[in-house]
Amino acid sequence: xxxxxxxxxxxxxxxxxxxxxxxxxxxxxxxxxxxxxxxxxxxxxxxxxxxxxxxxxxxxxxxxxxxxxxxxxxxxxxxxxxxxxxxxxxxxxxxxxxxxxxxxx
Amino acid sequence: xxxxxxxxxxxxxxxxxxxxxxxxxxxxxxxxxxxxxxxxxxxxxxxxxxxxxxxxxxxxxxxxxxxxxxxxxx
Numbered sequence: 001x002x003x004x005x006x007x008x009x010x011x012x013x014x015x016x017x018x019x020x021x022x023x024x025x026x027x028x029x030x031x032x033x034x035x036x037x038x039x040x041x042x043x044x045x046x047x048x049x050x051x052x053x054x055x056x057x058x059x060x061x062x063x064x065x066x067x068x069x070x071x072x073x074x075x076x077x078x079x080x081x082x083x084x085x086x087x088x089x090x091x092x093x094x095x096x097x098x099x100x101x102x103x104x105x
Numbered sequence: 106x107x108x109x110x111x112x113x114x115x116x117x118x119x120x121x122x123x124x125x126x127x128x129x130x131x132x133x134x135x136x137x138x139x140x141x142x143x144x145x146x147x148x149x150x151x152x153x154x155x156x157x158x159x160x161x162x163x164x165x166x167x168x169x170x171x172x173x174x175x176x177x178x179x
Contacts, residue, residue, distance in 0.1 A: 034153070034156065035156050038123075038153075038156055038157050039163070041123070041160075043115075043116065044116075044163070044164045044167045047163075
């Protein structure tokens with residue numbers, strides 16, 4: 001599965017199938033939340049939250065790809081990521097794009 | 106003064122103040138409470154002070170590794 005954030009795939013002709021998306025909501029356990037709260041007092045990277053967001057992005061992407069594969073797509077173009085806070089310490093990541101079929105010439 | 110040392114001053118001061126606060130709080134709990142409660146409740150400020158020390162050390166290591174604006178290289 002080819003994943004790109006452009007609206008084309010270099011050297012390929014494509015046929016649009018449908019919008020596909022994947023999403024997830026992640027949080028860390030209270031121990032990590034407390035440790036990261038203390039980290040904000042001294043500054044620097046919040047590694048646990050960074051890991052959490054990386055995991056969330058990977059899972060959301062996997063779900064989007066699964067939806068595209070179910071539709072018989074070869075690639076997803078125009079991929080965009082978005083995130084928002086759902087509650088204290090929990091973030092939603094949503095990824096969406098256009099599933100396309102590559103037309104063999 | 107070296108930029109790294111300047112950046113370390115505030116995290117160290119904040120950590121020392123908070124650790125002292127938790128240790129004094131732990132001391133009060135030990136002095137005022139009786140029996141097993143002094144240990145059960147005393148564990149909490151001790152654990153928080155250890156977490157504070159850990160994040161301070163993590164921050165100092167980050168500063169030593171150098172977090173200067175790398176984007177200027179591009």
